[in-house]
Amino acid sequence: MLARAIAAGGSTIRDYRTPDGVEGGFQNAFSVYGKAGEPCPACGGTLVSVKVAGRTSTFCPRCQK
Numbered sequence: 001m002l003a004r005a006i007a008a009g010g011s012t013i014r015d016y017r018t019p020d021g022v023e024g025g026f027q028n029a030f031s032v033y034g035k036a037g038e039p040c041p042a043c044g045g046t047l048v049s050v051k052v053a054g055r056t057s058t059f060c061p062r063c064q065k
């Protein structure tokens with residue numbers, strides 16, 4: 001059962017823990033990374049991408065605090 005869960009979610013979990021210095025609300029941005037212009041899975045708002053410290057972050061302007 002556990003092995004099954006790992007097989008199913010392993011890569012997702014790894015994506016979640018990228019060594020990006022992500023903190024707090026920016027965790028949210030990670031689930032929508034690379035999806036700028038698409039609707040937010042949480043609130044339906046349009047996702048936007050911004051460049052932060054040389055890298056692009058995608059986030060929802062409504063959910064983002």
Ligand SMILES: [Zn+2]
Pocket residue numbers: 040041042043044045060061062063064
């Ligand atoms: Zn949202």
